[in-house]
Amino acid sequence: MERSRRDFFKTIPQTAGRVAGWTAMVQAIQAAPGLPSPNNEDYWKLVKRQFPLEDNLLYLNAANVCPASRGVLDRHLEYLRDFQSNPSFQNREKYDGLAERCRKKIAAMLRVSPDEIAFVRNTSEGANTIVKGIDLAPGDEILVTSHNHPSNLDSWKIRARRDKLVVKTLPYPVPPKSRQQLFDLYESAITPRTKVLAVTHVTSTTGVEFPARELAELARRRNLWMHLDGAQTLGALDVNLADIPCDSFAGSAHKWPMGPLEAGVLFVRASRIPEVWPSVVTAGWSDKLVGARKLEVFGQRDNPRLVALESAFDFLALVGMPHVEARMRALARRAIEGLGEHANIVMKTSSDPLLSAGVVKLELKNMAVKPAYDLLWQRHRMAIASTPEGDARGLRISPHIYNTMEEVDRAVAAVKEIAG
Numbered sequence: 029m030e031r032s033r034r035d036f037f038k039t040i041p042q043t044a045g046r047v048a049g050w051t052a053m054v055q056a057i058q059a060a061p062g063l064p065s066p067n068n069e070d071y072w073k074l075v076k077r078q079f080p081l082e083d084n085l086l087y088l089n090a091a092n093v094c095p096a097s098r099g100v101l102d103r104h105l106e107y108l109r110d111f112q113s114n115p116s117f118q119n120r121e122k123y124d125g126l127a128e129r130c131r132k133k134i135a136a137m138l139r140v141s142p143d144e145i146a147f148v149r150n151t152s153e154g155a156n157t158i159v160k161g162i163d164l165a166p167g168d169e170i171l172v173t174s175h176n177h178p179s180n181l182d183s184w185k186i187r188a189r190r191d192k193l194v195v196k197t198l199p200y201p202v203p204p205k206s207r208q209q210l211f212d213l214y215e216s217a218i219t220p221r222t223k224v225l226a227v228t229h230v231t232s233t234t235g236v237e238f239p240a241r242e243l244a245e246l247a248r249r250r251n252l253w254m255h256l257d258g259a260q261t262l263g264a265l266d267v268n269l270a271d272i273p274c275d276s277f278a279g280s281a282h283k284w285p286m287g288p289l290e291a292g293v294l295f296v297r298a299s300r301i302p303e304v305w306p307s308v309v310t311a312g313w314s315d316k317l318v319g320a321r322k323l324e325v326f327g328q329r330d331n332p333r334l335v336a337l338e339s340a341f342d343f344l345a346l347v348g349m350p351h352v353e354a355r356m357r358a359l360a361r362r363a364i365e366g367l368g369e370h371a372n373i374v375m376k377t378s379s380d381p382l383l384s385a386g387v388v389k390l391e392l393k394n395m396a397v398k399p400a401y402d403l404l405w406q407r408h409r410m411a412i413a414s415t416p417e418g419d420a421r422g423l424r425i426s427p428h429i430y431n432t433m434e435e436v437d438r439a440v441a442a443v444k445e446i447a448g
């Protein structure tokens with residue numbers, strides 16, 4: 029092949045699929061080389077090119093905020109323009125149907141009924157809908173851990189202050205020893221006054237994966253309400269709520285689902301929905317609303333955002349949720365294995381694959397958290413998160429499917445460089 033032609037073909041991998049537009053993105057993914065198996069780097073490099081991340085940014089903070097893919101952004105903008113260019117009731121009629129279509133897709137992914145899904149703004153709002161919405165009496169006990177996010181911890185404490193409830197905070201070692209230990213933690217704390225298990229599916233602090241199914245079965249046997257915080261699992265793990273009999277579950281679109289900001293999902297099991305008082309009641313609320321829809325009437329909604337939410341779930345389905353989970357776990361495992369057994373690195377995340385997912389936390393013996401965090405940003409534009417104090421103190425790395433193995437290796441090398 030002559031030189032210019034050879035050079036032309038060489039450039040294709042750098043540019044293929046790097047185009048805006050939902051349809052172009054779908055075509056690029058469908059034409060991706062091979063299967064989305066965790067080690068097919070060519071496939072995942074093509075996925076990466078669907079994201080508008082800056083070239084020299086080492087973005088490893090999925091547990092906080094994920095970028096939306098170009099296709100999702102494109103769909104969002106298309107519908108924003110549509111809405112703003114014609115806000116008439118006539119033009120907006122279609123959004124009810126689009127919202128229901130989105131509800132169906134999310135329900136199918138979680139293996140629940142669409143009637144059990146409410147659209148909320150985020151995990152926090154989903155959790156607070158439950159915290160404020162269920163009937164509890166003075167003296168009733170709620171079991172939490174200190175690693176719960178404030179939306180599933182401090183929210184219960186505030187409710188407890190108002191209604192004279194008792195919040196029991198359960199301690200566990202960092203990292204925990206076994207799934208059994210995490211299960212026993214809750215089981216052994218249950219008393220006749222216990223009414224709620226407030227559980228985190230995967231913690232944002234150190235990435236602990238709790239035995240959600242076993243705990244939900246326990247809650248069901250004891251007739252307790254179990255709320256499962258899914259902020260670190262919706263869009264990350266292939267969450268199957270038919271297999272995890274919790275009463276409620278909440279997640280945010282802007283994290284692992286790689287969707288828009290301020291769009292979230294609250295699941296409430298059908299049999300439990302009548303027990304939840306809506307936090308907000310305004311125009312559009314009615315006793316005739318079916319299922320969890322009575323928990324999402326917040327006044328005028330941002331309709332185009334729901335189309336972006338649907339697109340985010342379309343994208344996950346396009347790659348395939350089991351493939352997304354396998355790749356995400358493989359990236360995190362690479363980081364755990366790369367960082368472990370260094371004299372100056374203390375791993376806060378267990379090396380047992382059954383005890384963690386996605387989120388990797390570590391501390392350096394030779395440097396405080398803040399200077400290490402700043403140095404990684406200044407030297408490598410490595411965007412991660414940090415916890416300044418407490419037993420989860422350290423640096424948090426959370427890769428997702430838009431990251432390559434090479435990027436994880438670079439991050440590991442960067443941490444080792446400053447670890448000495």
Ligand SMILES: Cc1ncc(COP(=O)(O)O)c(C=O)c1O
Pocket residue numbers: 091092150151152153176177179228230231232257259260280
């Ligand atoms: C475990 C967990 N729960 C809840 C939240 C709250 O999410 P949001 O701010 O999207 O409501 C977070 C955010 O990081 C989280 O990590």
